[in-house]
Amino acid sequence: MHFEWASTYGHVLLQGLLITIELLLLSGFFGFLLALLVGFGRLSKQPVIAWLSLSFTNLIRGTPLLVQIYVLYYGVGSLFVGFPAVRDSFLWPYLREGFWYVVVALTLSVGGYVGEVIKGGLRGVPKGELEAARALGMSRLLMIRRIWLPRAIQILLPSLAGESVGLLKSTALASTVAVMDVLGAANLVRAQTFRTYEPLLVIAITYLVLALLIERVFRRLELRIPVRGAL
Template sequence: MTGFCQPHRIIMALVALALIGWSATTLRWDWVPDYAGLAALGLWRTIWLLVLSAALGLMLAIPLGLAQAAGPWWLAAPARGFCTVIRGTPLLLQLWLLYYGLGSLFPSIPWIRNSDLWPLLRHAWPYGLLTLTLSFAGYEGEVLRGAFRGVPKGQLEAARAMGMPRLTLLRRIWLPQALHRALPTLGGETVLQLKATPLVATITVVDIYAVASRVRQDTFITYEPLLLLAVIYMAITGLIVLLFRWLEGRIPSRVA
C-alpha cells in the first residue's frame, strides 16, 4: 500500500480525528469569538515577522557566508566575528539589548527624536524585526559558508578560464548551487525562526503567542489557548516544510 492508505498514516489520522472530537466536545471554546479579531492580527504579525526576518536575514547571510568562504581576511574576520557573537548569545538577550539598550538611548538623542524615523523607532516591532533578522543572518551565514565551499572548485575555475565576470559567475553558478546545498538546512532554520518569534511578546509586540497569553490572563483558561496555539504553529510549520520541498525540486533544474 502506498500514499495515504498506509496503515500507520490511517492510524495517525484516526487518532487526530479522535483528539479533535474530544477537544471540540469537552474543552471550553466560548472565548474564541471575543478574541478572534485580536488573534487574526497577532497571527498576521507572526507571519510577516517570520517572512521579513527570514528574507532580510538571508540577504545578509549571503555576503556573510561569501566573505568567510572566499573573502580577504579584513572581510572574513568581521563576518566570522558577527556569526560567532550571534550564535554564542541567547536570542532573548540580543532582543533585550536592542530594545532596552537602543530603545532607551534613542529618546535622549535630539536629532533622532526630532527626525522622521522617530515615529517608527518609538514602537517595539522594529527592534523585534531587527533582532530576528540579525539572528537568522548569523546562523545562515555559517550555513552558507559551508555551502559556498562545497561547490566544486573545478566549475568555478572553468568559468574563470572562459572569462566569465565574477558577478556573473556568482549569479549563475556559485550562488544557485550553494543555495541548493543549503536548502534543507535553511528550511529547518526557518522553522526554528518561527519558534523564536514568540520572544517578541516580551517587548510588548502582540503576536499570536501574546494573544494566547492575554486570553489566559483575562479568562484564567490555560489549556485551550495553548492547544490552539500549538495547532497554529504546527500548521505554519507544515507550510514551511512544503515550501522548501517545492524549492528543492525547482532549484536543481535551474542549476542544471
C-alpha cells in the first residue's frame, strides 16, 4: 500500500472533512429542533397535529434518504432554475449548491427518526414528576422546560448518541449530488491517483474516529447530567 499521494491531496481531504462536520452540525442542530416539534406533536391531544406528525414520520422513515436527497436536489432544485426571479435573488448562491439540499434532507431525516425517539422519551418520564410540577403551580411551558424535556433527554442520551453516529454516516450520501464531503474528496483522490483502497481506508478511519468522538461526548454528558429531576 502506498500513501505518497497524501502530501498532494491532504488539503482536499481536510476540506472534505470540514464539509462533513458542517453537514453533521447543521443538520443535527436543526434536525433536533424539528424532532422536538415532532415528538410533542405525536403526543398532542389535537387530532390534526398528531396526524400531521405521524404522517411526517411515516413519510421520512418509509422512504430511503437517498431518494429524499434526489427529490430535493433534482426535483425542487430544478424548479428554482425555472424562475428568473429566484436566479436573480440573493438566495440563488445557496439554492444552486447541493450542500444546502443535503442539509435540508438530513434535517428532515433527523426530525423523523429522532422525533419518534423523543416521543418515547417523553412518555418514559415518570408521571409523578409531572404531577409534582403541576402541584408546585408550574405552567405547562415551564414544566416542559424544567422537568419534562430535560428528564426525557436524560433518558434518551444513549439513543441520541446512536442517532448522531447514524447521522454522521448518512452525510456520506452528500457526495452523490456533487458535494465534496470527505467521501467525495476520497473519490476524487481515487480518480486522479488510481489508488483504489488507500483513500477509502483513510476515510474509514476518519469516520471511525469521528464516531468515537461523538460517543465520548455523549458519555461525558451522561456523567454530568444529574440523575434526579431538574426541580
